[in-house]
Amino acid sequence: MTDWLANDVAVVTGGASGNGRAISLTMAEHGADVVVADLQPDPREGGTPTHEKIQQEFNQRAEYVECNVARIDDLQDAMSAAEEFGGVSIMINNAGITQSDEFLETTEEDFDRIMDINVKGVFFGAQAAAQSMIDNGRSGSIVNMSSVTSFIGRGDGVRYTTSKGAVEAMTRALADRLGQEGIRVNSIHPSMIKTSMTDEDLDLLDNESEEEHRQKTPLRRIGQPQDVADTVLYLASPLASFINGEALTVDGGVTTTMGGGY
């Protein structure tokens, strides 16, 4: 535990579950007040809602806001909640969905759904947070959730890969636009992380495939939400005060050593 984020207010989209939950808890552990912006407050993996756990364990201010990141008004509601704590200074655009897909069968509706959440949600989340930071005269940090799929093609997830590549490119453009406002913007790119998304939505982590992924990863383990949270903590903290426009992998070395063989 440090006081790195003692003067910060973090908004974490998709903060109820998985990576977002670990990020929210870690922000609070290091001194931030936190707004959890999610479709629902209950962790997909079970347990106490994130905002309540923050209040109980870290004695930080925390609130849950019902928010669909595909809706700009909902993102504004999250910013308004952060105003109650002094205004957002850390924006974590984490919410996202995935689906395995067959490219040749993808419909316009399928495409729009993933883009609305994974791309539009990040774009307008960054916009709402940046406007609030500028209005409050605060410098800040925005961290956008991409994926290793922005670097390596996966034929069974063309839609998802397209959305995460857009987040990577958007982040670089935002780093250029917002740097002059004192706002740093970076993206993180996890490989397989053990969450409900990989366990349930994709069913990728049964015993056999989990062992297979482990063997393909140089560090010989599956990533955990805390690995993601610690990376976000670094990027949001003063330790990263000259890091802007970076695309940081959190993947145990799988992308750079195996050319996407995971």
Ligand SMILES: NC(=O)c1ccc[n+]([C@@H]2O[C@H](COP(=O)([O-])OP(=O)(O)OC[C@H]3O[C@@H](n4cnc5c(N)ncnc54)[C@H](O)[C@@H]3O)[C@@H](O)[C@H]2O)c1
């Ligand atoms: N798990 C992985 O292997 C992995 C790898 C790379 C990147 N990611 C990214 O990490 C992020 C979080 O994934 P996760 O594994 O924690 O998933 P998860 O399904 O465990 O949790 C996602 C959370 O986001 C919320 N959410 C979904 N749609 C939303 C919306 N429209 N508005 C607001 N909240 C919404 C859900 O309610 C849930 O609480 C996603 O952007 C995902 O693409 C995950």
